[in-house]
Amino acid sequence: MSNSSLGAAAVALGVAASITGLVVVAMGLSNRRGTWKREVHWLVGVMTFAAIAAVVIMERALITRDFTVAYVAENGSSRTPALFNFATLWAALEGSILLWTMILTGFVVAVVVKFRDRHDDPMVGWALFTLFVVTTFFFMLMMGPANPFGTFDPPPGFDGPGPNPLLQNHVLMAFHPPVLYLGYVGFTVPFAFAISALITGRVGEGWLVATRRWTVMAWGFLTLGIVLGAWWSYETLGWGGYWAWDPVENASLLPWLTGTAFIHSVMVQERRGMLRVWNLSLVVATFSLTILGTFITRSGVLNSVHAFVESGIGPWILTFFGLIVVVSLGLIAWRGDQLRSPGRIDSPVSREGAFLANNVLFAAFAFVVLLGTVFPLIVEAVDGRTISVGNPYFDRMTMPIGFSLLFLMAVAPVLPWRKASPGVMSQRLIGPAWFAAAVVVFSVLVGARGWAPLLAFALGGFAAGASARQLILATRRQGWRGLVGRTNGGMIVHIGVILIAVAFAASNAYVRQDEFNLVPGQTATMSGHELTYEGSTVIEYSNRTERVARVRIDGGQVYVPAVATYPFAGQSINIPSVRSTAVDDIALSVLSFPEGDDDAVLLRSTIQPLIVWLWIGGIVIAVGTAMAVTPGTRRRPTEPASAPVETVA
Amino acid sequence: MLGLGSASRSKSRLWSWIGAAVIGVSALLYGSIASGEPRTNAERAHSLSNQFACPVCDGQSVAQSDASVARIIRREIRTWVDEGRTTDYIRTQLVADFGEDVDYTPSASGITSLVWILPVVAGAGAVTGLFFVFRRWKLEADLEPTKEDVALVESARADQS
Numbered sequence: 004m005s006n007s008s009l010g011a012a013a014v015a016l017g018v019a020a021s022i023t024g025l026v027v028v029a030m031g032l033s034n035r036r037g038t039w040k041r042e043v044h045w046l047v048g049v050m051t052f053a054a055i056a057a058v059v060i061m062e063r064a065l066i067t068r069d070f071t072v073a074y075v076a077e078n079g080s081s082r083t084p085a086l087f088n089f090a091t092l093w094a095a096l097e098g099s100i101l102l103w104t105m106i107l108t109g110f111v112v113a114v115v116v117k118f119r120d121r122h123d124d125p126m127v128g129w130a131l132f133t134l135f136v137v138t139t140f141f142f143m144l145m146m147g148p149a150n151p152f153g154t155f156d157p158p159p160g161f162d163g164p165g166p167n168p169l170l171q172n173h174v175l176m177a178f179h180p181p182v183l184y185l186g187y188v189g190f191t192v193p194f195a196f197a198i199s200a201l202i203t204g205r206v207g208e209g210w211l212v213a214t215r216r217w218t219v220m221a222w223g224f225l226t227l228g229i230v231l232g233a234w235w236s237y238e239t240l241g242w243g244g245y246w247a248w249d250p251v252e253n254a255s256l257l258p259w260l261t262g263t264a265f266i267h268s269v270m271v272q273e274r275r276g277m278l279r280v281w282n283l284s285l286v287v288a289t290f291s292l293t294i295l296g297t298f299i300t301r302s303g304v305l306n307s308v309h310a311f312v313e314s315g316i317g318p319w320i321l322t323f324f325g326l327i328v329v330v331s332l333g334l335i336a337w338r339g340d341q342l343r344s345p346g347r348i349d350s351p352v353s354r355e356g357a358f359l360a361n362n363v364l365f366a367a368f369a370f371v372v373l374l375g376t377v378f379p380l381i382v383e384a385v386d387g388r389t390i391s392v393g394n395p396y397f398d399r400m401t402m403p404i405g406f407s408l409l410f411l412m413a414v415a416p417v418l419p420w421r422k423a424s425p426g427v428m429s430q431r432l433i434g435p436a437w438f439a440a441a442v443v444v445f446s447v448l449v450g451a452r453g454w455a456p457l458l459a460f461a462l463g464g465f466a467a468g469a470s471a472r473q474l475i476l477a478t479r480r481q482g483w484r485g486l487v488g489r490t491n492g493g494m495i496v497h498i499g500v501i502l503i504a505v506a507f508a509a510s511n512a513y514v515r516q517d518e519f520n521l522v523p524g525q526t527a528t529m530s531g532h533e534l535t536y537e538g539s540t541v542i543e544y545s546n547r548t549e550r551v552a553r554v555r556i557d558g559g560q561v562y563v564p565a566v567a568t569y570p571f572a573g574q575s576i577n578i579p580s581v582r583s584t585a586v587d588d589i590a591l592s593v594l595s596f597p598e599g600d601d602d603a604v605l606l607r608s609t610i611q612p613l614i615v616w617l618w619i620g621g622i623v624i625a626v627g628t629a630m631a632v633t634p635g636t637r638r639r640p641t642e643p644a645s646a647p648v649e650t651v652a
Numbered sequence: 653m654l655g656l657g658s659a660s661r662s663k664s665r666l667w668s669w670i671g672a673a674v675i676g677v678s679a680l681l682y683g684s685i686a687s688g689e690p691r692t693n694a695e696r697a698h699s700l701s702n703q704f705a706c707p708v709c710d711g712q713s714v715a716q717s718d719a720s721v722a723r724i725i726r727r728e729i730r731t732w733v734d735e736g737r738t739t740d741y742i743r744t745q746l747v748a749d750f751g752e753d754v755d756y757t758p759s760a761s762g763i764t765s766l767v768w769i770l771p772v773v774a775g776a777g778a779v780t781g782l783f784f785v786f787r788r789w790k791l792e793a794d795l796e797p798t799k800e801d802v803a804l805v806e807s808a809r810a811d812q813s
Contacts, residue, residue, distance in 0.1 A: 240716065249711045305711070347789040363778050371771045378758070378767045386763050391705045393713065393756025400771055426662065433668055440676030447683040454684035461680060516698040516715070518726075577718055594718060 006064040007072050010152035017053035018142040020046050025135040032128045040122040047115050051108040058105050073153035080165030082546035087171035093180045094166035097151035104141040106188045129199035148316040168569040168576045175235040186225025187293040192217040194290035201334035206341050211269045216632045222262045223628030229255050230621030248397040250305040253376045254296030261289040264365035271355045277344040287331040294324045350422040357415035371400045409462035413469045435468025459508035463501045470494040492631025499623030506616035515610040520603040530610050552593050564591040588614040697730040707750045
């Protein structure tokens with residue numbers, strides 16, 4: 004059998020197993036006999052086997068350059084290097100849906116294994132039902148508008164164009180999409196349990212506790228995926244930027260914002276029994292936004308350098324998105340009475356008050372990003388005009404929210420639950436305040452200017468001081484175990500976020516960019532750095548021809564920005580070369596080479612401070628997330644706060 | 653003695669706060685007001701290039717794109733900056749040449765003003781809502797039991813015993 008036939012059979016098997024699983028779980032739930040456990044295990048196994056088999060068949064087709072598979076004919080090439088050929092699976096729309104589905108079935112297996120002793124529990128049953136609905140949708144996509152196993156009749160000697168050249172010039176192509184998908188897809192599990200809680204009426208804290216680690220892990224993968232994407236853009240696109248408020252970038256940020264709000268607000272529900280509707284709404288919003296992001300990335304409605312080609316998948320995803328929103332909101336409205344919070348917040352100046360403020364800010368942030376992203380579509384629909392919303396809007400609107408969140412990151416960790424006294428606050432925050440002052444003084448002494456970046460550094464120092472204080476106290480009490488558990492791991496995550504915020508502020512405020520025409524041997528000076536052009540060479544690769552400029556920076560190492568021409572894709576791209584240090588980055592790219600070897604090259608140089616701390620911040624967040632999901636010594640999460648309210652005279 | 657020690661600590665902590673605030677705010681103000689290195693024309697041109705979309709690209713700004721039209725616009729912007737033109741002049745010229753959608757800053761008039769107004773309105777609504785919620789919680793907390801409430805509880809306790 005051909006790869007196309009085998010792949011189509013695997014997808015059909017997945018659809019059948021998924022739909023059968025849906026029916027079997029529904030029958031088990033309606034009969035309340037709990038006899039579906041063995042059948043469900045079997046069906047989940049078949050469904051997962053089908054997804055893995057489909058991926059393996061596609062990889063086989065790519066590796067063997069089987070151009071009778073349309074996906075391989077359109078995206079594969081005999082000239083593509085092995086690593087990028089393997090990663091071609093997720094280089095285009097159909098393959099990306101295949102990867103998404105395989106990861107989703109992996110999560111379903113993990114749920115079945117984790118809750119193997121609770122399969123008779125309707126909470127787990129309805130969660131599995133919801134998961135089967137989602138897997139059915141994605142398998143159906145592969146039967147319809149995102150069919151990866153379409154056939155092609157290649158003429159003799161046919162060779163494909165290979166993936167988009169931008170997707171085959173950096174090793175992060177192999178890592179960024181899978182990690183990002185682990186984040187996107189991971190949020191399906193808390194969503195499924197939220198729906199289950201609404202259907203069963205068990206809307207207390209049980210579903211939150213059951214899915215807490217799943218949520219944190221999904222959030223960690225999404226964060227790491229976004230940071231890796233930024234790093235990839237920075238190293239690949241050649242303009243010295245890592246974040247451009249592009250619609251596809253925004254589509255990944257939206258679930259991150261609501262997911263971040265959720266992992267904070269669940270603590271209020273666990274400790275005080277409050278914010279039930281809000282938490283359910285946040286988890287529904289997070290999952291819905293991952294689906295909306297899929298729509299934005301794959302429907303072609305918005306222009307983006309990161310988007311897949313336009314396809315007929317848009318209406319399917321939009322319908323599924325609408326279904327999720329309508330069903331979820333309907334269930335929340337249905338359970339309205341049970342969702343009333345039994346508690347209340349005693350004081351705005353308390354841990355729960357800070358979390359509430361944090362949630363309002365994250366919701367506002369998400370609203371601004373969503374509005375700015377879809378606003379051109381609204382204006383076009385209403386007024387027929389085409390407009391753009393970009394950097395100036397997003398920077399201006401999100402900056403005050405970012406400052407407020409940094410302030411809260413400093414204050415919230417030191418606040419006690421229920422009510423804080425000024426004395427306690429004063430004592431706990433004085434260290435971080437001095438650290439913030441020291442950071443501003445140091446920044447001014449080294450030449451930093453401008454109120455916005457300096458305020459970001461000050462608030463970053465304040466928040467870092469508060470996080471460090473918490474970690475120092477915890478490790479004094481518990482040794483190395485003071486670094487694990489949700490609270491302490493969360494503080495490590497905070498330090499990572501602060502590193503990214505400070506690096507973001509510095510690199511945006513103090514970016515320098517210029518273009519130079521240089522003949523061989525000529526030197527340009529920029530912000531105290533010397534750039535000497537030493538000439539160019541041409542290098543032939545299997546899939547491209549590179550013309551490489553040799554540029555010596557500050558009399559030291561030679562850097563090699565290049566222009567790569569991919570003849571079969573009919574496209575030339577820039578390959579920047581970056582010198583990274585802890586202080587600043589110099590990103591070089593060639594805008595145009597001369598005809599003759601002795602003529603001038605047009606070189607673009609971008610100098611930005613603290614860029615490397617963006618990536619270090621991402622690593623710190625990953626480490627912190629791993630620490631946060633490692634069990635620490637803490638009170639039981641469902642235990643109510645027992646401390647009496649402090650009386651303030 | 654304990655009370656005196658506590659008062660002394662509070663006082664010294666207050667002075668510590670004042671010290672941190674004075675030093676931090678002074679440095680912040682100095683850094684905000686004092687001019688650093690003068691902004692070069694190249695830097696201003698780069699900043700402006702980030703505020704306009706490349707007319708032929710998929711979601712890239714003039715600063716980001718390597719397309720030839722983006723390079724031409726970058727050169728035009730640099731020329732206008734060298735001539736001392738204002739940002740408004742440059743914006744008007746580029747919109748006239750390439751259309752409204754090259755401008756990444758939505759206009760603050762007409763229907764596009766909603767993109768600026770709606771977040772402010774939503775933010776104000778959220779803050780007002782939170783104010784009333786906290787007020788209601790405070791009022792509930794301040795409720796004193798009436799004589800009837802006390803009698804009802806006493807009677808229930810008596811029934812239980």
